[in-house]
Amino acid sequence: MGTKEQLKEERDKIVKGLEEAYRRLVEYKKEKKSPMIVVRNGKIVAVEPNEILPNIV
Template structure:
């Protein structure tokens, strides 16, 4: 396996880990009935975790 393939494999593992962490965070916030604090259009806002998708998918630019 070449270096390029190893880097792709590591990146894929990192992305999957980040997606799982996001899923767990949303689940935790729903259980605690605690808002998500996010940055939207340059402003800090509180968002009901029930309004947020429980999963996210990393979209990579081609190239």
């Protein structure tokens, strides 16, 4: 396997891990009924758990 293939494989694993971490975070926030703090248009805002998307779009 070449270097490019190894890098692509590692990148795919990292992305999959980040997606899983996001899914777990959303699940946790909904369970605890806790807002998620995010940055939108340069401002810090709290997003209610029922408004959080269940997966990365």
